[in-house]
Amino acid sequence: MPSLPNPVNFAIPVFVLLVAAEMVVAWAKDRRRYCPRDTLTSLALGFGSTVAGVLSGGIVFAMATWVWQYRLFDIAWAWYWFLLAFVLDDLAYYVFHRSAHRVRWFWASHVVHHSSQHYNLSTALRQTWTGFFSLGFLFRLPLFLIGFPPAMVFFVAGLNLVYQFWIHTEVIGRMPRWFEAVMNTPSHHRVHHATNPRYLDRNYAGVLIVWDRLFGTFEPERDDDRPRYGIVKNLGSFNLLWAAFHEWVGIARDVWTAPGWRARLGYIVKPPGWSHDGSRDTSETIRARWQARQQRQGAATKPPPAPERTGAPSKAA
Amino acid sequence: MSQLLLFAGSLAAVLGLALVARLLRLGGGAIAAEAEAIREAEDQLAGFEAAGAQVGSDGRAALVRGRDGSVALLKLHGTRVAARRLVSPEVRRTGAGLLVASGERAFGDVLVRGAGDD
Numbered sequence: 001m002p003s004l005p006n007p008v009n010f011a012i013p014v015f016v017l018l019v020a021a022e023m024v025v026a027w028a029k030d031r032r033r034y035c036p037r038d039t040l041t042s043l044a045l046g047f048g049s050t051v052a053g054v055l056s057g058g059i060v061f062a063m064a065t066w067v068w069q070y071r072l073f074d075i076a077w078a079w080y081w082f083l084l085a086f087v088l089d090d091l092a093y094y095v096f097h098r099s100a101h102r103v104r105w106f107w108a109s110h111v112v113h114h115s116s117q118h119y120n121l122s123t124a125l126r127q128t129w130t131g132f133f134s135l136g137f138l139f140r141l142p143l144f145l146i147g148f149p150p151a152m153v154f155f156v157a158g159l160n161l162v163y164q165f166w167i168h169t170e171v172i173g174r175m176p177r178w179f180e181a182v183m184n185t186p187s188h189h190r191v192h193h194a195t196n197p198r199y200l201d202r203n204y205a206g207v208l209i210v211w212d213r214l215f216g217t218f219e220p221e222r223d224d225d226r227p228r229y230g231i232v233k234n235l236g237s238f239n240l241l242w243a244a245f246h247e248w249v250g251i252a253r254d255v256w257t258a259p260g261w262r263a264r265l266g267y268i269v270k271p272p273g274w275s276h277d278g279s280r281d282t283s284e285t286i287r288a289r290w291q292a293r294q295q296r297q298g299a300a301t302k303p304p305p306a307p308e309r310t311g312a313p314s315k316a317a
Numbered sequence: 318m319s320q321l322l323l324f325a326g327s328l329a330a331v332l333g334l335a336l337v338a339r340l341l342r343l344g345g346g347a348i349a350a351e352a353e354a355i356r357e358a359e360d361q362l363a364g365f366e367a368a369g370a371q372v373g374s375d376g377r378a379a380l381v382r383g384r385d386g387s388v389a390l391l392k393l394h395g396t397r398v399a400a401r402r403l404v405s406p407e408v409r410r411t412g413a414g415l416l417v418a419s420g421e422r423a424f425g426d427v428l429v430r431g432a433g434d435d
Contacts, residue, residue, distance in 0.1 A: 012323075012326070016333070019334055020334060023338055023343060024341070027341040031341075031342065031343045031396075032345060032346045034344065035338075035343065035395035036343055037344075039335060039338045043335065047324075047331050051324065054320055054324075117397035117399070118395075118396075118397070234397075234399040235424075236392060236419075237394075238394075238395070285363070293364075
């Protein structure tokens with residue numbers, strides 16, 4: 001099996017230059033877009049993630065190769081198979097990413113990427129240290145079972161990751177309409193990182209936003225509801241270890257104190273915010289409360305119905 | 318060898334970019350006024366409806382009273398604001414202002430400077 005380079009390694013110098021360039025833009029336009037301590041935390045988490053990835057990469061590749069033995073098809077090294085691998089890997093990423101927001105076990109690893117209250121290119125590099133431990137790699141296994149060679153899959157997965165870097169910015173507003181319709185963009189991904197009730201658990205796409213449109217999780221960015229970034233309960237700390245492990249600690253505490261096995265399992269596999277007594281907020285409860293408030297405010301500000309007049313049009317134009 | 322080079326290069330890049338951020342004096346900010354504190358509390362804490370706020374004189378923290386009797390504790394976190402909802406806050410009056418315990422080690426106790434004078 002031929003070996004392929006990791007595209008991410010080649011992209012790192014470009015990442016560094018673009019982060020520096022975005023800092024200069026922030027310096028010129030709005031210095032609050034970057035916070036030195038937040039940036040350092042994000043970059044340190046990114047560095048740790050690189051180390052963790054190297055340490056676990058061999059095992060993941062060996063497991064992929066083992067699964068590939070039982071493949072359904074023999075897939076050759078042709079460009080069109082790379083293309084198909086890219087699209088299917090992007091679909092696998094969508095499924096993984098959606099699970100990473102809906103299952104607390106996976107969220108405990110993924111939350112690291114969302115825990116900055118900033119949205120800039122350094123946020124893209126804020127990555128987990130516990131990806132292997134959380135078993136996120138399982139979502140790619142079907143591709144090896146189909147017959148895509150592991151080296152091919154990891155190569156296209158690297159390209160996917162490289163693509164996702166540039167969409168972590170507020171510097172770019174919106175791309176051309178045709179591009180916004182098909183591809184994940186800064187606008188779509190700002191929605192994904194936002195904690196506004198309207199935007200919670202939306203836009204899971206990696207490269208192709210069509211998955212969200214197809215599976216009903218798409219939400220467009222609105223000019224009248226600017227994204228607020230971070231997590232529902234922001235950390236309020238730049239402690240690197242806390243940023244890396246806080247949700248794992250939360251799971252451990254909850255499992256320890258849960259009344260019974262059903263609740264214990266719930267704290268691991270139910271959505272973030274779930275609790276056995278319903279005392280905490282999930283995305284659904286937050287959205288429902290927000291909608292109720294919107295309706296109340298709408299009802300309060302709605303003008304009283306005008307008295308009926310003969311001959312008046314039934315509907316405004 | 319190539320992995321070591323990757324680690325060394327990445328580490329140098331991390332430190333370099335952190336230095337650039339500092340040299341450009343990025344960051345800053347404060348909780349400017351009561352209205353901002355109220356907006357932050359209502360935006361960050363689901364279902365929280367504010368009745369009034371007291372902002373620290375240094376703009377680094379604020380206490381927002383909720384209509385339901387709970388309190389939102391806000392603190393400046395870098396250039397952003399982090400919030401916690403406290404049902405029965407543990408508050409200590411100090412010479413500098415009110416020291417409010419968040420109940421979380423990572424979030425820490427928060428000093429609302431100048432508060433509690435009135």
